[in-house]
Amino acid sequence: MNKMAGWKSCAVTLALCAASVGAHADDLANVHKAGELVVGTEMQFAPFDFLENGQQAGFNKDLFAEIGKELGVKVRFIDLPWPSVLPGLEAHKFDMVGGPLTVTKARADRYAYTLPIADATDALLKRTGDTSLKQASDIAGKTVGAGKSTAQYEQLKVWAATLPKPPEIREYVDFNQAYSDLAAGRIVAVANSVTNIAYVAKQRPDTFAVMQPSFGAKVYYAYCMRKDEDSKTLLAAFDAALVKMNKDGRLAALQKKWLGVAMDTPSTLPAPNY
Template identity: 35%
Template sequence: MPSTPSFHRRGLLAALLLPLALWAGTAQAADLAEIKKRGYLVVVTEDDFKPFEFIKDGKPTGFNHEMVDALRKYAPFEIRQEILPWPGILAGVATGKYDIAISAILMTKERTQSLDFTSPIADATHYYVKRKDDGSIKSIKDLNGKTVGVQTGSAFLSRLPELQAMLAKDGGKIGKVVEYASYPEAYQDLALKRTDYVINTVINLKALVAEKPGVFELGQAVSGASYPAWAMKKGNTELQKFMNEFIAAQKANGVMPALQKKWFGEAFNLPVSYTPVH
């Protein structure tokens, strides 16, 4: 695998700017006591990451949006929600612009340096998806040298060595890596044959294939276990505890398993906590 993969120009720019954004902010995320005192929690969610969160007929929907609705009934304060594209979310939380990101944020070792996470909300092992009519890809070894699409800032970028190790067993290597601002853009380029396959979590790819079975076909796992969770600024332990209590309550009362079945097709037996090693 090359030491520096070839990146989509826009994706490379975002990757370069994100570390600066994480350190440049001066805002301080509110702790739980301040949130209760002022009377509201500032939540941010992504705008286009189906089935976790997306816009349909002009209205936000998806698993996380319904969990936000449940949070409104649970919390003793107002929930103020903002919806925006993925590239601004992590920096906004890490710098204190938003109190918490209720989005499908994969926990990684790198991200835990500037963010704290709640309990996992789903299983998000990475798979690849290809065009259904592409007979050249039948297994992981066939990904050798082919162009792959991923989202800018995707946690999978830190786990590419896992796929590289799989390919190396047959003498192969990862080809060009193209980054996109959103996954719908990546899927569009895949359909147009500008890339050969796209990597995303199995939940998202199952939703894609179910929506467009004549265009796409689900491949195989290209990483070990991964878990998404909600994120807040590092050190905001009381808010983290409150949100974990909320998640535990939604598991106990059946709301969270029901929403998992509705949006993901199954309820998961998830760990209460998870320490990423990648």
């Protein structure tokens, strides 16, 4: 190759690189270009996401419909087993996770959280009429359940280790399986956020009851995105939409509809308690 040809080749390469850089867009720009926000979730997590007559129902469906209006895009959900959701986010299979997730230190180091949308403090669900369980510490030496790869499982494991005789903890792929085992008497309780189990107990009061008080640290639910530069604009736009919904009462209305009560949620993301 002669010298002039070499310079021409370099010029073409630099032009292609410049075009590639110029074509790069962040996540918000990509969402607007596609006309849709793609959300990964697990539809076995009532009252946030669940299936009713084969169709999605719950808090997330309603909240993201409002978010879509604010962003000017449609929202499309992808239903996956929970252990596959966060890996799917990292693999860029969707724009964000709609669990929602408990805000924890380990996750906050790895993912970018939105503003909180509900209380996620842990509590225990038991069978209605089980007089052997009057308070959370009564699960000592018994068998309880929690969701596989969930923050509720991790917090239960830490708290249970402080009991005189730690309980056996069974992990379930989804909480519906845990609730089924609880109803059948194969375990004595299920650990989940008080928000979730209050909904379950309300739906089946003859079968389930919430044990009070809750246990563990005060924590919140939020959604999450990838923790990179490209996600910053999408996160800012999402949070701005949440703030607007909080101010005009739409968030409180959805909390009352699906969670039973309007909840005070922080206007900034609090530091995780564990």
